[in-house]
Amino acid sequence: MITITKEFTFDAAHRLFGYEGKCFNLHGHSWKVLITVVSSHPLNNLGMVIDFKNLKEIFQKWLDNNWDHATILNDLDTDVIEFCGLMGFKCFKVKGNPTAENMANFLLESFNLFLPAGFYVEQVVVYETEKNFVTAKLVR
Numbered sequence: 001m002i003t004i005t006k007e008f009t010f011d012a013a014h015r016l017f018g019y020e021g022k023c024f025n026l027h028g029h030s031w032k033v034l035i036t037v038v039s040s041h042p043l044n045n046l047g048m049v050i051d052f053k054n055l056k057e058i059f060q061k062w063l064d065n066n067w068d069h070a071t072i073l074n075d076l077d078t079d080v081i082e083f084c085g086l087m088g089f090k091c092f093k094v095k096g097n098p099t100a101e102n103m104a105n106f107l108l109e110s111f112n113l114f115l116p117a118g119f120y121v122e123q124v125v126v127y128e129t130e131k132n133f134v135t136a137k138l139v140r
Contacts (some may be wrong), residue, residue: 104136
């Protein structure tokens, strides 16, 4: 079994709905995401199971279209969602607060839908800041 890890970055705002502290305020981060994919395929004639370029095409496209330069909000945060809509801001709604933990779990569950047979996302690491990160792992 081979694992392949690719790093991605994007910039996005978020806030924690109902939180009592600074993170209740709308604020942004330069996020970093590490996606680890497992393959059951043997190495091809070039010595790889999948080209890093293919992972970039799959995952970076989704991140660019959905989270990059977006405001990521709890789907219950209706006032801010409405404001974003009125202003024409890019907004992405998630169930629960857009914590690094919830975002990592969301990517872990969602990104498997984009992979070809014989591959699956085993782990997602989300860096909210340079010093703060979470890891979500697939339990099999």
